[in-house]
Amino acid sequence: MSELTASIDVEVPFHDVDAMNVAWHGHYVKYFEIARCALLRRFDYDYPQMQASGYLWPIVECHLKYIRPALYGQTLRVRATLLEYENRIKIGYEISDIETGERLTKGYTTQVAVDATTRELQFVSPPIVFANIEKACSL
DSSP: OOOOEEEEEEEOOGGGBOTTSBBOTTHHHHHHHHHHHHHHHHTTOSHHHHHHTTEEOOEEEEEEEEOSOOBTTOEEEEEEEEEEOSSSEEEEEEEEETTTOOEEEEEEEEEOOEETTTOOBOSSOOHHHHHHHHHHHHO
16 A cells, blocks of 8 residues: 655744644644644545434544654644554645744544444554545545
């Protein structure tokens, strides 16, 4: 499989920073989410498609490592990479300064499939995930 990635650029807005003009740590998860949606759209399985396929995909794990602070007005590049999809969706992230390329934060999230009707955890990703990823990688 070729690597599936997506990147988005975001300027740290004033409402995301504290009194020291540093982005509050919780907003990094929001930046991950924006990049995650861009990645999910790359293989046509964003949240509306998940719901339509009959599955919910809650995040069951989120890990962040802060390396350097993001500052007010700084433009960030947030890159999301699909790491696993057979039994869960695991996405890796890297946030870097767009001008210098310096890495500021890295992390990952893990999502699992849950049947929307029965609420039962699925131990293997639904076939639609495999089909959509295969299609996206062949383009």
